[in-house]
Amino acid sequence: MGLKNVRYGQQMVEEVGALLPDSFAVATMAEPWAVVALRLGRTPHYTLEVADMGEDAVAQAERAVPPVKAILGVGGGASMDMAKYIHWKRDIPLYLMPTIASVDAGVTSTVAVRVDGKVRYVGQSEPELVAVDYPVVRGAPARLNRAGVGDILSIHTALWDWKCASERRQEPYDAAIAGRVGEMVQQMASMATDLRDVTDAGVKLLFDLYNGENDICEGWGNSRPEEGSEHFFAYNVEYLTGKHFVHGELVCLGVYVLSYLQGNRADWVHEFINQVGVRYRLSDLNITQEEFRQALLTLNRYVRQENLFYSVIDETIIDEQVAAKICADLDIL
Numbered sequence: 001m002g003l004k005n006v007r008y009g010q011q012m013v014e015e016v017g018a019l020l021p022d023s024f025a026v027a028t029m030a031e032p033w034a035v036v037a038l039r040l041g042r043t044p045h046y047t048l049e050v051a052d053m054g055e056d057a058v059a060q061a062e063r064a065v066p067p068v069k070a071i072l073g074v075g076g077g078a079s080m081d082m083a084k085y086i087h088w089k090r091d092i093p094l095y096l097m098p099t100i101a102s103v104d105a106g107v108t109s110t111v112a113v114r115v116d117g118k119v120r121y122v123g124q125s126e127p128e129l130v131a132v133d134y135p136v137v138r139g140a141p142a143r144l145n146r147a148g149v150g151d152i153l154s155i156h157t158a159l160w161d162w163k164c165a166s167e168r169r170q171e172p173y174d175a176a177i178a179g180r181v182g183e184m185v186q187q188m189a190s191m192a193t194d195l196r197d198v199t200d201a202g203v204k205l206l207f208d209l210y211n212g213e214n215d216i217c218e219g220w221g222n223s224r225p226e227e228g229s230e231h232f233f234a235y236n237v238e239y240l241t242g243k244h245f246v247h248g249e250l251v252c253l254g255v256y257v258l259s260y261l262q263g264n265r266a267d268w269v270h271e272f273i274n275q276v277g278v279r280y281r282l283s284d285l286n287i288t289q290e291e292f293r294q295a296l297l298t299l300n301r302y303v304r305q306e307n308l309f310y311s312v313i314d315e316t317i318i319d320e321q322v323a324a325k326i327c328a329d330l331d332i333l
């Protein structure tokens with residue numbers, strides 16, 4: 001479920017500092033912690049530097065935390081998940097302070113670890129408070145905050161795939177849910193300037209949309225309403241290149257390319273991601289043209305091999321000609 005007790009403000013760091021009990025541990029990374037530590041006005045009993053989110057590493061890190069009365073997570077997705085894990089294991093109060101708007105881990109109740117490089121959900125969390133401090137989030141690299149649009153924009157291509165699957169494969173489809181998530185994309189698009197400038201309103205919008213999206217996907221039972229061919233493309237790029245990416249940037253490239261294959265307003269997608277100033281071009285993402293071409297040419301095989309949802313990829317044979325047309329027609333270099 002999405003989390004209900006999210007609060008926003010200019011002084012949330014100080015507020016959390018005043019709420020924490022006398023002994024607490026913090027799960028964080030060097031950069032976000034440097035931003036928050038002074039304003040918090042409190043010294044943690046134990047600082048856990050989050051690195052590896054593999055299941056065993058996470059369990060080991062938890063065992064190293066001494067007895068404390070609360071756990072605070074400060075940072076991006078990995079810090080949130082580590083703090084949620086410790087809370088879940090020990091049943092101690094949890095405080096979350098997401099410092100970028102590019103991940104939804106701050107507003108989901110599930111606890112995620114990685115097993116063989118894939119996400120596995122191991123438990124549930126109930127934070128006392130999720131504190132979004134505007135100055136902290138605005139102080140993070142704009143590039144990362146802007147990339148936060150990716151996992152909402154993905155609804156655009158995911159809905160097309162879902163509808164297609166319901167027509168071709170009689171997959172269960174819910175028009176009311178499709179309508180609700182579709183509105184989220186519209187709402188986001190109407191605030192492109194705030195998202196580009198990373199204003200308070202833009203930051204709040206992203207957290208709110210993630211929260212709503214999570215609720216809807218959990219109510220439906222899977223991520224069909226927000227995940228489709230654009231994510232499958234992104235997973236294949238990661239798989240083929242072994243490189244690490246800012247998730248939302250790679251997803252934006254995926255939405256652009258797959259919306260083109262769907263005949264689904266690729267021009268509009270292009271305009272939106274340029275308005276926001278998301279980095280999505282191959283040169284921005286350090287993807288070579290040959291890697292991109294290979295990612296397209298192996299996509300049909302990849303979705304079958306991984307047994308992914310039915311999508312536009314199953315409707316199209318992506319051969320040399322189609323790949324060449326994508327490269328020629330789209331603004332991706």
Ligand SMILES: [Zn+2]
Nearest residue numbers: 151231247251
């Ligand atoms: Zn995603």
